[in-house]
Amino acid sequence: MKVKLKSIESSIVAPQGFLSAGVFCDIKRLGTGKGSNKGKKRDLALIVSKAPAAVAGLFTTNQICAAPVKVCAQRVKNGMARAIVVNSGNANACTGRQGMKDSLEMTSLVAERLHLPPEQVLVGSTGRIGVNMPMDNVRAGIEEVAQLLGNDPSHADEAAEAIMTSDTQPKKIAVEFKLGGKTVRIGGICKGAGMIQPGMSPTGARPASLPQGLHATMLCFLTTDASIEPKALQAALTEAVANSFNRITVDGDMSTNDTVLVLANGLAGNSKFKVQSSKFKVFQSALNHVCLELARMIVRDGEGVHRVVTVRVAGAKTIQDADAAARAVANSALVKTSWHGGDPNWGRIIDALGYSAATVIEDRVDIGYSSPGSSKILYSLKRGQPTKATFKELCAATAPKEFDLHINLNLGKAIAIMYAADLTEAYVDYNKGDVTDPTTLGG
Amino acid sequence: MKVKLKSIESSIVAPQGFLSAGVFCDIKRLGTGKGSNKGKKRDLALIVSKAPAAVAGLFTTNQICAAPVKVCAQRVKNGMARAIVVNSGNANACTGRQGMKDSLEMTSLVAERLHLPPEQVLVGSTGRIGVNMPMDNVRAGIEEVAQLLGNDPSHADEAAEAIMTSDTQPKKIAVEFKLGGKTVRIGGICKGAGMIQPGMSPTGARPASLPQGLHATMLCFLTTDASIEPKALQAALTEAVANSFNRITVDGDMSTNDTVLVLANGLAGNSKFKVQSSKFKVFQSALNHVCLELARMIVRDGEGVHRVVTVRVAGAKTIQDADAAARAVANSALVKTSWHGGDPNWGRIIDALGYSAATVIEDRVDIGYSSPGSSKILYSLKRGQPTKATFKELCAATAPKEFDLHINLNLGKAIAIMYAADLTEAYVDYNKGDVTDPTTLGG
Numbered sequence: 001m002k003v004k005l006k007s008i009e010s011s012i013v014a015p016q017g018f019l020s021a022g023v024f025c026d027i028k029r030l031g032t033g034k035g036s037n038k039g040k041k042r043d044l045a046l047i048v049s050k051a052p053a054a055v056a057g058l059f060t061t062n063q064i065c066a067a068p069v070k071v072c073a074q075r076v077k078n079g080m081a082r083a084i085v086v087n088s089g090n091a092n093a094c095t096g097r098q099g100m101k102d103s104l105e106m107t108s109l110v111a112e113r114l115h116l117p118p119e120q121v122l123v124g125s126t127g128r129i130g131v132n133m134p135m136d137n138v139r140a141g142i143e144e145v146a147q148l149l150g151n152d153p154s155h156a157d158e159a160a161e162a163i164m165t166s167d168t169q170p171k172k173i174a175v176e177f178k179l180g181g182k183t184v185r186i187g188g189i190c191k192g193a194g195m196i197q198p199g200m201s202p203t204g205a206r207p208a209s210l211p212q213g214l215h216a217t218m219l220c221f222l223t224t225d226a227s228i229e230p231k232a233l234q235a236a237l238t239e240a241v242a243n244s245f246n247r248i249t250v251d252g253d254m255s256t257n258d259t260v261l262v263l264a265n266g267l268a269g270n271s272k273f274k275v276q277s278s279k280f281k282v283f284q285s286a287l288n289h290v291c292l293e294l295a296r297m298i299v300r301d302g303e304g305v306h307r308v309v310t311v312r313v314a315g316a317k318t319i320q321d322a323d324a325a326a327r328a329v330a331n332s333a334l335v336k337t338s339w340h341g342g343d344p345n346w347g348r349i350i351d352a353l354g355y356s357a358a359t360v361i362e363d364r365v366d367i368g369y370s371s372p373g374s375s376k377i378l379y380s381l382k383r384g385q386p387t388k389a390t391f392k393e394l395c396a397a398t399a400p401k402e403f404d405l406h407i408n409l410n411l412g413k414a415i416a417i418m419y420a421a422d423l424t425e426a427y428v429d430y431n432k433g434d435v436t437d438p439t440t441l442g443g
Numbered sequence: 444m445k446v447k448l449k450s451i452e453s454s455i456v457a458p459q460g461f462l463s464a465g466v467f468c469d470i471k472r473l474g475t476g477k478g479s480n481k482g483k484k485r486d487l488a489l490i491v492s493k494a495p496a497a498v499a500g501l502f503t504t505n506q507i508c509a510a511p512v513k514v515c516a517q518r519v520k521n522g523m524a525r526a527i528v529v530n531s532g533n534a535n536a537c538t539g540r541q542g543m544k545d546s547l548e549m550t551s552l553v554a555e556r557l558h559l560p561p562e563q564v565l566v567g568s569t570g571r572i573g574v575n576m577p578m579d580n581v582r583a584g585i586e587e588v589a590q591l592l593g594n595d596p597s598h599a600d601e602a603a604e605a606i607m608t609s610d611t612q613p614k615k616i617a618v619e620f621k622l623g624g625k626t627v628r629i630g631g632i633c634k635g636a637g638m639i640q641p642g643m644s645p646t647g648a649r650p651a652s653l654p655q656g657l658h659a660t661m662l663c664f665l666t667t668d669a670s671i672e673p674k675a676l677q678a679a680l681t682e683a684v685a686n687s688f689n690r691i692t693v694d695g696d697m698s699t700n701d702t703v704l705v706l707a708n709g710l711a712g713n714s715k716f717k718v719q720s721s722k723f724k725v726f727q728s729a730l731n732h733v734c735l736e737l738a739r740m741i742v743r744d745g746e747g748v749h750r751v752v753t754v755r756v757a758g759a760k761t762i763q764d765a766d767a768a769a770r771a772v773a774n775s776a777l778v779k780t781s782w783h784g785g786d787p788n789w790g791r792i793i794d795a796l797g798y799s800a801a802t803v804i805e806d807r808v809d810i811g812y813s814s815p816g817s818s819k820i821l822y823s824l825k826r827g828q829p830t831k832a833t834f835k836e837l838c839a840a841t842a843p844k845e846f847d848l849h850i851n852l853n854l855g856k857a858i859a860i861m862y863a864a865d866l867t868e869a870y871v872d873y874n875k876g877d878v879t880d881p882t883t884l885g886g
Contacts, residue, residue: 064797064805094793094805094827129790130829195777195794251776253791254798333694333776333866334638334874343876347572348696350537351638354507355697362507362537385539386573423776425868431777433786 003285005175008185012159013151014174015185015225016267017050021148022158025141027089027127029134042162044141047221048083048114048149053265055081055122056234058200058241060258066093067103068123069257075119076202076261079230084221084261085110085142086124086163087133088191091217093256094130102133109139113146124259126165126191126217159189163219166193166430171297177286179226180279182270186290190220192298194431196250200258202238217255218245218298222290226283227266232275236284237262244291248419250302251427252331260291299419300402304426307339308402310372311418315408321358322416325409328356329418336423344369344394346380349407359411366408369397377406446728448618451628455602456594457617458628458668459710460493463598464591465605468584470532470570472577485605487584490664491526491557491592496708498524498565499677501643501684503701509536510546511566512702518562519645519704522673525559527664527704528585529567529606530576531634534660536699537573545576552582556589567702569608569634569660602632606662609636609873614740620729622669623722625713629733633663635741637874639693643701645681660698661688661741665733669726670709675718679727680705687734691862693745694870695774703734742862743845747870750782751845753815754861758851764801765859768852771799772861779866787812787837789823792850802854809851812840820849 008014022042057076059069075081085106092099107121114121125133149155160170174187196218228236241260273279299308311330316322329335332352338345346367353360368379378397379387397403451457465485500519502512518524528549535542550564557564568576592598603613617630639661671679684703716722742751754773759765772778775795781788789810796803811822821840822830840846 062794062797063803064793091790094790096806096828129794130824195791253775253777253794256794256797332696333870334696337871337874338876340871341875345876347534347537348638350507351505351572351696351699354505354699360506363539381573384537423871425871427776428780428783428866428868428871431780432784433781433788 001281001285003177003282005177005286005289008174008176010153010187011156011172011174011189012047012187012221012223013156014187015223017225017265018223019048019050019149019151020155020159021046021145021150022162023141023145023148025137027087027134027137041164042158043087043089044145045086045159045162046083046110046145046149047159047223049263049265051265051267052080053082053263054079054228054230054233055261055263056230056237057259057261058202058237060255061201062254062256064094064256066091066125066257067095067099068092068125069259070100071103071107072122072259072261075122078119080120081122081263082116082120083110083114084122084124086219086221087138088163088165089127090125090131090133091127091129091257092125092133095132098132102135105135106138106142109142110146113142122261124219126163126219126257129256156189163189163191165191166303167191167301169301171294171301173290173293175286175290177282179270179282182268184224184226184268184270186222186224186286188220188222188290188294190218190294190298192218192250193301194251194303195253195255196248196298196302200241200246200260202234217257220245220260220294222262224262224264225266225268226264227268227270227272228264228283229272232280233262233264235275236280236287239284240287240291243288244295247417248295248299249330250299250305250421296419299421302421303430304424305421306424307422309339309420310404311420312404313407313409314415315410315412316414317359317412319414319416322414324356325353325358325407326416326418328352329407330420333423340422340424342395342399344380344398353407358409360409361411364410366410368406370404370406372402372404444724444728446620446725448620448729448732451617451619453596453630454599454615454617454632455490455630455664455666456599457630458666460668460708461666462491462493462592462594463602464489464588464593465601466584466588466591468580470530470577470580484607485601486530486532487588488529488602488605489526489553489588489592490602490666492706492708494708494710495523496525496706497522497671497673497676498704498706499673499680500702500704501645501680503698504644505697505699507537507699509534509568509700510538510542511535511568512700513543514546514550515565515702515704518565521562523563524565524706525563526553526557527565527567528553529662530581531606531608532570533568533574533576534570534572534700535568535576538575541575545578548578549581549585552585553589556585565704567662569606569662569700572699606632606634608634609746610634610744612744614737614744616733616736618729618733620725622713622725625711627667627669627711627713629665629667629729631663631665631733631737633661633737633741635661636744637694637746638696638698639691639741639745643684643689643703645677660700663688663703663737665705667705667707668709668711669707670711670713670715671707671726672715675723676705676707678718679723679730682727683730683734686731687738690860691738691742692773693742693748693864739862742864745864746873747867748864749867750865752782752863753847754863755847756850756852757858758853758855759857760802760855762857762859765857767799768796768801768850769859769861771795772850773863776866782865783867785838785842787823787841796850801852803852804854807853809853811849813847813849815845815847
């Protein structure tokens with residue numbers, strides 16, 4: 001379903017009744033002083049709904065799962081939430097009982113400050129693994145951020161900045177659309193950069209059908225003034241994430257902290273709707289758009305990423321085959337380095353297809369390129385045979401910063417898409433670590 | 444079983460009755476002239492047994508499988524072979540009917556020249572994918588190489604050089620041992636470098652238990668003067684490869700051409716032995732050693748490799764779990780870049796364990812380091828908790844060019860080993876392709 005969406009400003013505070021703020025409280029203990037934000041990137045964000053809100057969430061299926069993820073997965077089951085506190089600089093992962101205590105304290109502090117039930121406060125963290133939270137700094141930060149809440153665009157921008165780690169820029173979006181005659185808004189912010197190949201489920205449990213993915217933490221926080229029941233909200237979010245955040249890969253590594261949360265406070269005043277109703281489909285379509293745009297921003301701003309490639313597999317025997325084929329290509333070191341060089345190497349692509357779990361027959365495989373979203377495909381391989389396209393023509397097709405890679409296995413009707421990135425020297429350099437800095441031990 | 448092995452010279456011509464040679468015939472069409480080897484790396488090798496020989500082989504399980512692999516997989520079933528012709532510079536993969544015709548012609552030319560039945564000649568290729576073989580050059584090369592056969596160490600070295608692609612050095616070994624009172628020798632040469640994570644089976648078909656691996660082409664050619672039946676030889680080779688070539692990874696990409704072949708001509712004069720007899724176990728032990736040494740040479744000389752890490756997983760619930768855990772760690776981009784930096788980052792390792800298909804429980808996991816083969820382990824993590832080992836101590840453990848990474852899941856008794864490499868800027872730079880060189884299209 002195509003829905004007319006209007007892009008608007010203010011991301012997470014664009015929907016009615018939402019407030020946010022972001023502060024610097026030195027969670028990395030850089031030593032620039034508690035609560036000071038002079039010249040330092042913010043590292044603590046707070047998002048609040050003035051009215052009771054339905055909540056839905058999806059969480060990493062990594063078995064090593066951070067304390068904040070465990071807290072959220074439990075609390076989202078209640079169906080209602082009012083606030084989300086998020087820090088960057090420390091993932092609060094692999095931190096044992098103290099980590100769980102710290103996550104719970106973060107929610108309690110927000111609850112006290114805002115006079116909310118603690119179980120309606122959610123928490124997200126991203127950053128180093130295996131280091132306990134600097135709770136003195138966090139406490140001071142929560143005190144400060146709660147005082148600064150507001151709904152100016154700048155308040156949303158502060159939150160978007162505060163959740164960044166290796167991201168080079170904040171990621172935000174907001175759209176407005178009509179739902180049963182009412183004006184409804186959805187806003188969102190997210191962060192990514194490295195350890196990015198999410199495979200999230202509503203409970204964090206691993207369904208058989210989820211990719212055994214490989215992911216940087218990605219966090220996404222969505223707000224809407226739509227009136228929607230928690231069950232319908234969860235159904236819509238699960239669908240939207242399946243086609244966006246769960247279809248991206250930067251480096252194939254799945255994080256301990258991946259989280260997507262949405263709050264829906266109903267202040268738009270639309271009448272409630274059921275799953276699969278026509279109104280639901282309008283809402284779904286808008287949410288899909290918001291999630292996909294945010295997900296693609298994560299790939300574009302991935303660590304060291306120079307080129308973004310949409311891998312489109314068609315003609316697979318099964319959905320599982322389509323997914324396996326797309327992920328094998330999207331995560332192949334040799335394919336990714338060839339993209340970096342702008343090299344239209346089809347040998348590495350068909351090699352990756354061949355070792356994937358998908359059924360592949362050499363003389364059926366088509367491989368081609370197009371501009372993003374275009375159906376005008378320049379094929380390098382048709383039914384396993386090189387076409388007459390010249391090397392120069394193919395190089396021109398893989399030279400742009402973004403292009404689509406079309407693979408048709410010609411064995412069935414199943415399709416899958418992966419939003420992928422190249423592998424660059426800059427990625428290696430960024431991630432090779434700094435043996436002079438012990439704070440990187442778990443990061 | 445420990446068998447006393449003596450290292451000897453001459454690799455594949457060390458066993459009695461084997462001849463070899465290597466020539467340059469310009470398979471990459473560098474334009475330096477047919478048959479000339481002046482200043483150019485050799486690119487065509489021939490290995491011949493003077494006496495009838497039992498043969499066994501293992502082949503890539505990639506569904507996109509090169510013509511020479513198809514020819515060998517078929518012919519090895521006969522149990523007997525006399526010669527192997529191998530070229531580098533062109534993989535003869537994705538070359539359709541012409542590719543198959545060319546592989547068969549290569550074997551026929553050797554057969555004619557040496558007066559052998561063509562079905563007793565095997566063929567291997569490595570290099571560019573999707574480009575037809577320059578058969579004029581190959582024909583001239585076969586003519587020349589057949590005239591140069593000999594059993595001096597230099598003849599073996601020529602063959603070892605001729606099978607190299609991005610390898611920086613030839614890889615060779617030979618050992619001598621006693622078998623039922625007779626002196627038996629095994630020799631071998633191999634090549635690797637990139638697209639390395641073999642998952643080979645005796646037929647090239649994919650058993651459920653094989654890793655859905657990810658591999659440069661690796662080729663390995665073994666010779667022995669042991670007297671052994673083809674079935675026993677295949678059993679011994681399958682076992683040796685399972686614990687060597689199928690346990691290595693450079694970049695996680697599985698090639699279309701991976702091949703291991705062994706010829707056993709019986710000239711040592713030992714009495715024949717059955718599978719699982721004590722003599723078989725002696726032979727197995729020697730073959731294991733040869734294959735593991737050669738496999739580790741491939742990892743050490745992998746594209747851009749600076750550090751080699753042996754990933755030892757213990758305490759897994761099942762063998763499949765142990766394998767999945769070891770491969771997830773060995774192929775994680777974030778773990779591999781941290782190795783490159785000499786950074787003892789355990790957060791990335793436990794993250795990779797958590798997203799692997801293996802069952803992992805956070806507060807059971809031990810992670811530590813030792814010198815290669817040593818049992819003196821410095822733990823960074825015990826039962827999910829950081830130990831008192833200092834960052835400096837841990838950095839010292841991960842600073843050497845080679846070290847062992849010990850992971851204990853503490854959930855069972857299954858173990859697995861992967862011989863892995865770091866991911867470096869040099870790997871990316873080497874593989875990003877050259878858009879000014881159309882000959883790299885399938886490579």
